[in-house]
Amino acid sequence: xxxxxxxxxxxxxxxxxxxxxxxxxxxxxxxxxxxxxxxxxxxxxxxxxxxxxxxxxxxxxxxxxxxxxxxxxxxxxxxxxxxxxxxxxxxxxxxxxxxxxxxxxxxxxxxxxxxxxxxxxxxxxxxxxxxxxxxxxxxxxxxxxxxxxxxxxxxxxxxxxxxxxxxxxxx
Amino acid sequence: xxxxxxxxxxxxxxxxxxxxxxxxxxxxxxxxxxxxxxxxxxxxxxxxxxxxxxxxxxxxxxxxxxxxxxxxxxxxxxxxxxxxxxxxxxxxxxxxxxxxxxxxxxxxxxxxxxxxxxxxxxxxxxxxxxxxxxxxxxxxxxxxxxxxxxxxxxxxxxxxxxxxxxxxxxxxxxxxxxxxxxxxxxxxxxxxxxxxxxxxxxxxxxxxxxxxxxxxxxxxxxxxxxxxxxxxxxxxxxxxxxxxxxxxxxxxxxx
Numbered sequence: 001x002x003x004x005x006x007x008x009x010x011x012x013x014x015x016x017x018x019x020x021x022x023x024x025x026x027x028x029x030x031x032x033x034x035x036x037x038x039x040x041x042x043x044x045x046x047x048x049x050x051x052x053x054x055x056x057x058x059x060x061x062x063x064x065x066x067x068x069x070x071x072x073x074x075x076x077x078x079x080x081x082x083x084x085x086x087x088x089x090x091x092x093x094x095x096x097x098x099x100x101x102x103x104x105x106x107x108x109x110x111x112x113x114x115x116x117x118x119x120x121x122x123x124x125x126x127x128x129x130x131x132x133x134x135x136x137x138x139x140x141x142x143x144x145x146x147x148x149x150x151x152x153x154x155x156x157x158x159x160x161x162x163x164x165x166x167x168x169x170x171x
Numbered sequence: 172x173x174x175x176x177x178x179x180x181x182x183x184x185x186x187x188x189x190x191x192x193x194x195x196x197x198x199x200x201x202x203x204x205x206x207x208x209x210x211x212x213x214x215x216x217x218x219x220x221x222x223x224x225x226x227x228x229x230x231x232x233x234x235x236x237x238x239x240x241x242x243x244x245x246x247x248x249x250x251x252x253x254x255x256x257x258x259x260x261x262x263x264x265x266x267x268x269x270x271x272x273x274x275x276x277x278x279x280x281x282x283x284x285x286x287x288x289x290x291x292x293x294x295x296x297x298x299x300x301x302x303x304x305x306x307x308x309x310x311x312x313x314x315x316x317x318x319x320x321x322x323x324x325x326x327x328x329x330x331x332x333x334x335x336x337x338x339x340x341x342x343x344x345x346x347x348x349x350x351x352x353x354x355x356x357x358x359x360x361x362x363x364x365x366x367x368x369x370x371x372x373x374x375x376x377x378x379x380x381x382x383x384x385x386x387x388x389x390x391x392x393x394x395x396x397x398x399x400x401x402x403x404x405x406x407x408x409x410x411x412x413x414x415x416x417x418x419x420x421x422x423x424x425x426x
Contacts, residue, residue, distance in 0.1 A: 023339075024218060025297030032294065032388065039388045047218055051211045064204055092393065104394040144196045 002137035005127035006060050009073050012124060014057025019100040020050035030102025033094050034083050052076065063140025066131055074128025081121045088114040231370060232379040233315035233322075238386035239288040240315045242323050243280045252426035253286040257387055257397040260307035261295035261343055266330040268396040275415035277323050285422070289326065292387050292395055293380065295337075303343020305380060310349035312376035314359065317367045324357040346371075400425045 020027040028046030031037065037045055056076065059069035080098070087094050093110035095101050096117045136142065235241045239255065254276065258265040280287035291311060293304040307329050314325040332348055334341065350371045359367050370376060390399065398405050405425045410418060 023300065025300055029294050029297045033393050035388070035391055035393070039385045042388075043222060044219065047222070048215055051215045055208060055211050058207065059204070064200060094393075141200055145200050147193075 002131065002134050003139060005130045006063055006066065006070075006137050006140070009070070009124050009127040009131070010057045010060025012057075013053045013073060013076070014061060016099050017050040017053025017055075017057055021054065023100060024050065026100060026102060027097070030095075030097025033092070033097070033103050034087055035090075035092070036083055036086060060131070063137055063142050064145075066137060066140060066142050067135035070128045070131025070135060072128075074125050074132060077121045077125035077128060081118055081125065084114060084117050084121070088118075229373055229375050230378040231313075231316045231375045232382075233312060233319065233376075236288060237379075238382045239290045240312065240322060242277055242287040242289065243283075244320065245281070245283075247280065247283045247286040251283060251285050252401050252423070253288060254280075254422055255288050255290055255390075255399040255402070257290045257292060257390075257392045257395050257399070259292045259295045259304050259395045260311070260329050261299060261304045261333065261337070262395045263333065263337065265396045266333045269327060269330050271413075272415050272418050273323075273327055275419060279419060284419075285426075290383050290387050290390075290392075291380065292384055292392070294384075298339070299337060299343065300340050301343045305377070306346065306349055307344050308380045308383070309374055309376050310353070310371050312379050313367050313370035314354070314357070316376060317370060318359050318363045321354075321357045321359055325353055325359075328353045328356055398422070 024047050027050055028043050031046035031049070032042050053076070056069050056073045059065055060073060080096075084094075084096055087096075088111075091107075093105055093107040095103055095105045095110070096113070097103070098117065131137075136146075233240050256268075256276070258269070276287050279285060291308040293308055296302055296304045311322065311326050311329060315322040329344065329349070332344060332353075334343065350368055354364055354367055390402070390404075392399075392404065396407075398407060400422055403425070405422070410421050412418075412420070
């Protein structure tokens, strides 16, 4: 479950970011189309977002600093959900620009897409929340970085010795 | 007893080794993450700095409005409505719109039916990854500063040179076209031409162009061409009669 959440959230973030990197201008326009941020922040956010997505995607796929990456990935999803919901509520007809592109599309297409986009981001947010609560997953760099979690420790005497709770004094 | 002591020593040694190994692993992971982060942040800063416009000296702006260019040759009556056209010189639909309605919009403006103003946006630069929208906007604003009577024709001539295909990464309008060819075509000569070219070369209207873009953003304009009457965006899809006369009636009905 944890591994699946990591690969899903990380994979989507990495792909979304990587698709935007070759066309940063489009990413700026996509952010601009939401009409949410102050004008001067738009180019900064539009340019930075793909980099942040790629960075979080890499961390999650490799399972490095999983808890922090999960929390940040979840926060990014919260921002996306708010942005899409607000565009929907204000009657804007936007391509969400989630995987590149962006800007204005026909009202029908936009209204049809909004619920799915929000549902997808809620699902990804759930992955982020899960990883924040249970950051230890299989096949993760974190497993090299941190002492093994829970009962695994008892099965591995070599590293079990390294645990600070080891009752040295009982001998 | 001796066994117990050596066991403890052994245990302690293994513990220290393990801790040492752990520290090493953590350092490698931390350093790799930091290296990747550094590269990403570096590229990001590079891109942001590149996008920042440099020189802001000797800025000029057309008279009459801080965030639009008024096309009326003489001011319209005070009670006349204001028609605002949001455009981008690289937007194909804007060219079609101007070629269809530009003459009528201008004729009516000069007859005092309305105040006609252009708000020239530059977002197509982001789509096409070039700077042609901005350079054309700067050039057009320079014509409005130096020789206001030539601005409407300068603007239309820019459209006339629009590429048939939008090609990402293409140059778009060349500097020669905007700086030399079009001014000659619309009759900017002599001192005015010198002033115009100095204006263009120094990007002297770039701050004005940014102001226009900023105001279009706060006017909630999400695409071009967009038309507003007295500051309210009109829905061009409700234009039932697409002739120039039909647009005139439609705009006045929305006033």
